[in-house]
Amino acid sequence: MADSGFASLPPHHPQCLGCGPDNPAGLQLSVYRDGDEVFTDLAFDARHRGAPGLAHGGAISAACDDLFGFVLYVVEEIAVTRTLTVEYRAPVPLGQRHRITARLHHRDGRRLHLEAAGVGDDGVTRFTAQALFIVVDIDHFSDHGTEHDVHAMFTQHPLRTREGG
Numbered sequence: 001m002a003d004s005g006f007a008s009l010p011p012h013h014p015q016c017l018g019c020g021p022d023n024p025a026g027l028q029l030s031v032y033r034d035g036d037e038v039f040t041d042l043a044f045d046a047r048h049r050g051a052p053g054l055a056h057g058g059a060i061s062a063a064c065d066d067l068f069g070f071v072l073y074v075v076e077e078i079a080v081t082r083t084l085t086v087e088y089r090a091p092v093p094l095g096q097r098h099r100i101t102a103r104l105h106h107r108d109g110r111r112l113h114l115e116a117a118g119v120g121d122d123g124v125t126r127f128t129a130q131a132l133f134i135v136v137d138i139d140h141f142s143d144h145g146t147e148h149d150v151h152a153m154f155t156q157h158p159l160r161t162r163e164g165g
């Protein structure tokens with residue numbers, strides 16, 4: 001796939017369930033920016049099993065939620081999920097790669113309306129999602145994480161260029 005040249009976005013933090021490279025129980029998403037959209041290529045595996053051979057809906061939902069958290073790099077706002085709706089249009093087989101793409105649909109004050117779709121490498125759209133994120137201040141996180149960890153989450157990382165595809 002001709003992905004080289006897309007900007008690689010930094011994980012929210014190293015232990016993030018969705019994208020943290022240091023979280024062995026996480027999805028370890030690698031996320032890229034393509035214009036105003038973000039995307040990740042993901043094949044659910046045995047750790048994400050729901051019914052035999054199929055991905056668990058909660059794992060799919062987590063992937064969508066975390067990917068929405070990367071649209072924030074495009075919007076340049078800090079925001080958190082208030083609502084998340086996933087439409088499971090077709091079963092998602094384990095081991096089959098899907099590209100999940102997310103974008104801002106529209107903004108209304110503090111409300112960010114987001115949308116996403118997961119398309120298999122066979123061209124089938126198996127799930128779509130809509131979310132409402134609410135813009136918050138960095139203080140939203142201060143009561144729960146250490147100052148160091150909260151600061152690190154919002155440190156600007158230089159965008160990297162994807163190598164290969």
Ligand SMILES: CCCCC/C=C\C/C=C\C/C=C\C/C=C\CCCC(=O)SCCNC(=O)CCNC(=O)[C@H](O)C(C)(C)COP(=O)(O)OP(=O)(O)OC[C@H]1O[C@@H](n2cnc3c(N)ncnc32)[C@H](O)[C@@H]1OP(=O)(O)O
Pocket residue numbers: 012016018065066068069072073075076077078079080081082083109110111132134136140153154
């Ligand atoms: C540029 C740098 C960008 C860097 C980005 C880096 C990191 C990403 C940032 C954060 C995420 C960090 C790490 C994890 C990453 C990603 C994972 C995905 C994201 C998540 O997993 S995140 C966890 C789950 N998430 C929560 O843990 C939220 C819990 N929740 C709350 O903390 C509050 O609930 C809060 C703060 C959300 C709102 O509380 P609040 O008191 O501030 O605001 P309020 O309730 O007043 O709502 C405000 C306005 O939205 C309207 N409104 C409300 N609900 C509505 C609805 N259903 N439909 C239509 N409108 C609605 C109201 O009517 C009002 O409208 P108006 O402003 O016009 O009055």
